[in-house]
Amino acid sequence: MxxxxxxxxxxxxxxxxxxxxxxxxxxxxxxxxxxxxxxxxVVFSPISHTHPIAEECDLPKGWDYWQAFDRAYLAxxxxxxxxxxxxWMESVGVRAEFDIATEMGxxxxxxxxxxxxxxxxxxxxxxxxxxxxxxxx
Numbered sequence: 001m002x003x004x005x006x007x008x009x010x011x012x013x014x015x016x017x018x019x020x021x022x023x024x025x026x027x028x029x030x031x032x033x034x035x036x037x038x039x040x041x042v043v044f045s046p047i048s049h050t051h052p053i054a055e056e057c058d059l060p061k062g063w064d065y066w067q068a069f070d071r072a073y074l075a076x077x078x079x080x081x082x083x084x085x086x087x088w089m090e091s092v093g094v095r096a097e098f099d100i101a102t103e104m105g106x107x108x109x110x111x112x113x114x115x116x117x118x119x120x121x122x123x124x125x126x127x128x129x130x131x132x133x134x135x136x137x
Contacts, residue, residue, distance in 0.1 A: 006041065006042065006077075006078035006079055007042050007043075007044060007076055007077045007078055007079075008036055008041040008042065008043045008044070008077065008078070008079045008080075008081055009043075009044050009046075009070075009073055009074050009077040009079070009080050009081070009097070009101070009106075010029060010032055010033055010036065010043055010044065010045040010046070010047075010048075010081050010083065011046075011080060011081065011082045011083065011093070011094045011097040011098070012025055012028060012029040012032065012045070012046075012047045012082075012083045012085065012088075012094070013025055013083075013085065013086075013087035013088045013090070013091035013093070013094050014026070014029075014047050014051070014061065014091070014093065015061050015062050015063065015091070015092070015093065016087065021087075022051070022061065023051075025047060025085070025087070026047055026048065026051040028083060028085050029045050029047035029048045029051075029083065030045070030048050032045070032081075032083045032111055033045040033048050035111075036081060036111075041079070044073050044076075044077065046066065046069070046070055046073065050066065050069070062092070062093075063092045063093040063096055066093070067093075067096060070093070070096075070097060070100075071100055074097065074100050074101055074104065074106065075104065077101075077106055078106065078107075079106065079107055079108075079109065080097060080098065080101040080106050080107070080108045080109070081108075081109045081110070081111050082094060082097075082098065082108065082109070082110050082111070083111050084110050084111065084112050
């Protein structure tokens with residue numbers, strides 16, 4: 001692995017009262033992280049990392065709980081990429097991640113729809129509207 005590659009922090013909206021929306025956002029995060037990895041970035045995607053843990057262990061889903069974790073990873077990052085999917089403008093966490101990156105002098109990029117990521121082409125499907133029981137993965 002080329003250790004000179006930059007650490008890219010991927011910001012994606014997550015918190016929502018509807019579990020199906022949180023699951024959709026988790027999937028968007030995974031797809032976008034994969035796209036960035038294919039382009040050569042070393043990616044930290046907090047949603048990809050923490051969604052399964054939060055669901056399995058019934059941890060809080062909001063920014064207040066996760067901000068210390070995210071701030072630590074942002075401090076190690078060389079780039080912030082914001083995925084501009086449904087909810088990103090209203091997201092407290094995405095806004096805070098942007099503000100922290102700006103304070104730290106970290107450049108910011110915006111991603112709308114990485115090619116080949118069809119999951120990003122829609123906001124909600126019938127599959128997401130069906131409540132699931134049991135493991136997510």
